[in-house]
Amino acid sequence: MAIGFRHQLQQQLHKWAARAARPFVSWTEPWEHIDPVSFFMQGPACGFRERFFWSNPSGTTVLVGLGSVCTLETDNGDDRFAEMEAKRQEWSERVVSYGEVHQPPLLFGGFSFDPHRERTGLWSRFPAAKLIAPAVLLTVRNGRAQLTVTVPVGGKGEREMERVGRLLDRASLRADAPAALPTLVSDVEEASDRWLAAVREAIGQIRAGSLDKVVLARARRLRFTEPPDPAAVLLRLREQQPFAYLFAFEQDGRCLIGASPEQLVEKAGLTCGSVCLAGSVRRGATPNEDERLGAWLQADVKNREEHQFVVRMIHRLFSSVCEAVEMPARPQLLKLPHIQHLCTPVVGRGCREPSVLRLVELLHPTPALGGSPRERALAAIRSLEPLDRGWYAAPIGWVNSEGDGEWAVAIRSALLVGNDAVLFAGCGIVADSDPDSEYEETAVKMRPMRSALGVMDND
Numbered sequence: 453m454a455i456g457f458r459h460q461l462q463q464q465l466h467k468w469a470a471r472a473a474r475p476f477v478s479w480t481e482p483w484e485h486i487d488p489v490s491f492f493m494q495g496p497a498c499g500f501r502e503r504f505f506w507s508n509p510s511g512t513t514v515l516v517g518l519g520s521v522c523t524l525e526t527d528n529g530d531d532r533f534a535e536m537e538a539k540r541q542e543w544s545e546r547v548v549s550y551g552e553v554h555q556p557p558l559l560f561g562g563f564s565f566d567p568h569r570e571r572t573g574l575w576s577r578f579p580a581a582k583l584i585a586p587a588v589l590l591t592v593r594n595g596r597a598q599l600t601v602t603v604p605v606g607g608k609g610e611r612e613m614e615r616v617g618r619l620l621d622r623a624s625l626r627a628d629a630p631a632a633l634p635t636l637v638s639d640v641e642e643a644s645d646r647w648l649a650a651v652r653e654a655i656g657q658i659r660a661g662s663l664d665k666v667v668l669a670r671a672r673r674l675r676f677t678e679p680p681d682p683a684a685v686l687l688r689l690r691e692q693q694p695f696a697y698l699f700a701f702e703q704d705g706r707c708l709i710g711a712s713p714e715q716l717v718e719k720a721g722l723t724c725g726s727v728c729l730a731g732s733v734r735r736g737a738t739p740n741e742d743e744r745l746g747a748w749l750q751a752d753v754k755n756r757e758e759h760q761f762v763v764r765m766i767h768r769l770f771s772s773v774c775e776a777v778e779m780p781a782r783p784q785l786l787k788l789p790h791i792q793h794l795c796t797p798v799v800g801r802g803c804r805e806p807s808v809l810r811l812v813e814l815l816h817p818t819p820a821l822g823g824s825p826r827e828r829a830l831a832a833i834r835s836l837e838p839l840d841r842g843w844y845a846a847p848i849g850w851v852n853s854e855g856d857g858e859w860a861v862a863i864r865s866a867l868l869v870g871n872d873a874v875l876f877a878g879c880g881i882v883a884d885s886d887p888d889s890e891y892e893e894t895a896v897k898m899r900p901m902r903s904a905l906g907v908m909d910n911d
């Protein structure tokens with residue numbers, strides 16, 4: 453199969469090399485089943501410096517990308533979504549796809565939470581917006597795998613083909629097991645006193661009427677004896693967090709990784725969807741306690757209020773761009789291994805926006821991650837929150853050449869940098885919030901990543 457792949461691509465490259473407009477040539481073929489995490493692990497040995505992993509909560513779509521043949525990025529904070537959409541359209545016109553399977557070419561990436569917030573060095577390589585077109589993409593849809601190779605026509609294409617060749621030689625081999633997780637050296641809360649003071653200040657501002665809700669986050673830096681292997685972390689997340697979006701986005705050794713339960717938006721043709729997620733309580737130790745906590749959450753006024761800000765905003769937005777919007781009248785419970793949330797799924801039909809990136813622009817940040825009203829909440833976060841969110845709590849996902857795609861918010865996540873993992877978690881502050889309970893809620897939200905990193909709880 454690999455030989456056929458190479459031959460077909462070389463032929464196309466040859467054909468296009470003679471033309472004036474130099475496009476990207478993309479070839480897709482069905483591929484034998486391979487464990488997506490094993491595939492992800494092949495990246496560094498083949499010389500790819502970028503890689504990503506994505507799987508939706510039902511596991512019906514898994515995407516693994518290696519390398520980048522085209523990077524679209526911007527640090528223009530005012531117009532980043534429109535700029536990325538324009539770049540996406542331009543790129544779509546330059547990719548010529550061939551192969552046995554029709555696969556619209558795809559870009560993967562994300563956005564920072566707030567491009568107007570001052571940036572620290574922590575998030576270098578993660579600009580205001582970045583989308584990459586992978587050199588090799590493994591797609592597993594409903595259990596069926598296919599491989600897409602994309603190369604630029606010309607000299608760069610020849611070099612890319614060398615890496616791709618190495619990968620094709622290895623792709624069907626099983627990768628070695630990932631490295632064992634390293635030992636924890638230190639576990640430091642960044643500015644917890646300042647965080648509690650910020651929560652108190654936010655509650656004061658809300659009670660004074662200057663805003664309704666604000667999401668405040670904190671960070672914890674775990675240091676290990678060696679760099680944690682993203683593949684090892686993904687394997688554990690896959691086992692431990694089965695109903696979440698699993699994502700990893702790695703560039704030059706820095707990797708944003710996590711298991712997010714929260715969809716921001718998806719669009720497939722004229723249909724789009726989103727999930728309002730806000731309001732939380734831990735899981736119970738016994739089925740009885742768990743049910744009691746769930747019933748409490750569904751009735752609790754403070755959590756219902758926190759949730760309703762999100763529902764109102766997403767419903768209003770969907771109504772402005774769709775012919776019809778469907779939504780249950782009461783929030784449901786979403787039970788995850790460590791935590792349960794109030795959850796309202798929203799479906800929009802007859803969507804008038806041609807690209808999911810436009811929907812991302814309209815929705816981000818929802819009151820689940822920013823607050824309400826949006827601009828006041830963002831101003832409060834800038835002045836009160838003692839950390840650089842970078843891409844935490846921001847949109848991460850994919851978009852294809854037809855404008856369809858799926859995006860989650862990068863919560864329940866960590867940034868792996870060298871020997872460190874920086875974990876983030878936030879919570880929605882409203883008038884009735886209690887700072888200590890909010891602190892406890894963020895601790896529960898960090899547990900999935902701590903556990904995936906092999907760290908026992910001691911917070």
Ligand SMILES: C=C(O[C@@H]1C=C(C(=O)O)C=C[C@H]1O)C(=O)O
Pocket residue numbers: 667669714729730731732758793820821845863864876877878879880897
């Ligand atoms: C901000 C986070 O989670 C968000 C906040 C929630 C809340 O405060 O109840 C619930 C779900 C998420 O929308 C996070 O996990 O970091």
Ligand SMILES: [Mg+2]
Pocket residue numbers: 730731732758879880893
């Ligand atoms: Mg909450």
